[in-house]
Amino acid sequence: MKYISYLLSNFKNIPQMKKLEQQYLDDIEIVGSVLPFKTNNYVVDNLIDWSKVPDDPMFKLTFPQKDMLLPHHYEKMKSVVMNGADKLKIKEAANEIRMQLNPHPAGQLEYNVPIIEGEKIYGMQHKYRETVLFFPSQGQTCHAYCTFCFRWPQFVGMEDLKFASKEAELLVKYVKEHDEVTDVLFTGGDPLIMKTKHLEAYIRPLLEANLENLRHIRIGSKALAYWPYRFLTDDDADDLLRLFEDVHKAGKHLAFMAHFNHPAELEGYAVEKAIKRILDTGAVIRTQSPVLKHINDDSKIWADMLRKQVNLGCIPYYMFVARNTGAQHYFSIPLIQAWKIFRETYQSVSGICRTLRGPSMSCLPGKVQILGVAEIKNEKVMVFRMIQGRNPDWAARPFFAEYDEKAIWYTDLKPAFGEEKFFFTDELNQILNPEEIEYDLE
Structure with missing residues (x-):
């Protein structure tokens, strides 16, 4: 199958668009001028049930919806877009709104950037002791964009908010000098949007350096869901799988971190065959997703998704909470509700599916x-409890908050039992602001 992408410039050419009322087309254009929009022919033809649009979850996962912008933001963009403003004015209005959407949550732009030889390397992040994230410069897009994506600023042309690096040598140097690092996670965007030769340029130097401390190479990707032909019929698909095999032969564990948000993404010959080809290289596929209102906020959906993943040989890994950025107001559910969905899911599946962890917030202190x-x-x-923390000593440490049925993020929480702060608050202040005595994290 040949890959065909659809953007704001050509999405009206999608045949199924003719079935939609004009208002939905306008909404896609208005909201898609602020939040990134990109889909492709595989998503359109195989994942969306057009008889259920606009309520189909895969449609909402990949096509911007009116309510993904707050009402006043929507009205502002509508007045600009529908009145025929030029591209510069549309961009200016969009950027003004974007800066109000917490474009880089969890302090990732300010606090997670490694330093090599006194210089910050903005194509990398190092938040947790064992794991370095690397953002290949050629991987700063995806086969299709998820409407909930917390890395949306990388796709809307806000250059100062991008993470990217061309410096494979610096990556090797950093891992070599930091023997606490055992894992390198290639992320983006989607690193598998790149040609294999570009991905090789980053991975092979790590293998050739024979770094004893480096044990695991991870690749975070949505390609299995949005373009499984990356592993089947793309002109360098076989080269990609040979690269995976070489990672395994070099004695490194290759973890393919797959993003599946709905059972529909796991159906069909292409994704099943692609999963099998990856597993045959010696790689392991771990799966993760946020729990999302309008998409998968139902334990039956999650149980179905976990069973399908395990049947295909994948390992359920994380249930996340929708991050405090972008269209969080549209996708988020109360933490209590997320926990109930997790609990009901756990109760309805066998132990082999219970490798799933969560619900977890990837926030400023760590994974909570x-x-x-x-x-x-x-x-x-x-x-x-902390699954991961900026201080590794915080991991697996429980703590308590006042009961709050409306809380959707950790900053909504108050310590229980009359305590003034959580156990990590003071140390987190010191880690993030060593020269400041006081700092308001809220």
Whole structure:
């Protein structure tokens, strides 16, 4: 199959668009002028049930919807776009709105950037001790964009908010000098949007350097869901799989971090064959997704998705909470509800599916998991723990917050039992602002 992408400039050429009312076409254009929009012929023809549009979850996952912008933002963009403003005015209005959408959550732009020889390397992140994230410059797009994506600023032309690096040598140098690093995660965008020869230019130097501390190479990708032909019929598909085999032969563990948000993405010959080809290289596929209102906020959907993943040989990994950026207001659900979905999912699947962890917030202190609700000393509280922390000592440490049915993010929480702060607050202040005495994280 030949890949055909659809953007704002040509999405009206999609045959199925003729079935939609004009208002939906206008909404795509208006919202897509602020939040990134890109899809392709595989998504359009295989993943979306057009008889259920606009309510189909895969349609909402890939096509901008009116309510993904707050009402006043929507009206502002509508007045600009529908009145025929030029591209510069549209961009100016869009950027003004974008800066109000918390474009880089969890301090990733300010606090996670490594330093080599006194210079910040903006194509890398190093938040957790063992894992370095690397953003190949040629991988700063995807086969299609998810409407919830927390890295949306990288796709809308805001150059100062991009992460990218061409410096494979610096990556090797950094990992060599930091023997605590065991994992390198290639992310983006989607690194598998690149030609294999470009991905090789980053991975092979790591293998050739024979770094004893480097044990795992991870690749974060949505390609299995949005373009499985990357592993089947693309002109360098076989080269890509040979690269995966070479990682395995070099004694490194290759973890393919697959993003699946709905069971529909796991159906069909192409994705099944692509998964098998990847597994045959010796790689392991781990799966992850946020729990998203309008898409998968139902334990039956999650249970179905986990069972399909395991049947295909994948390992369920993370259930995330929608991040506090972009269209969070559209996709987020209360933490209590997310926990209930996780719990009901857990109760309805066998132990082989229970490798799933969550619900987890990737936030400023680290990965914070909600464990549930408890009553302690006659007080109803929410129980959390750190899966990962900026200080590794925080990992697996439980803590408690006042019960709050409306809280959707950790900054909505208040410490339980009359405490003034969470156990990590003071140390987090020191880590992020070593020269400042006080810092308001809220």
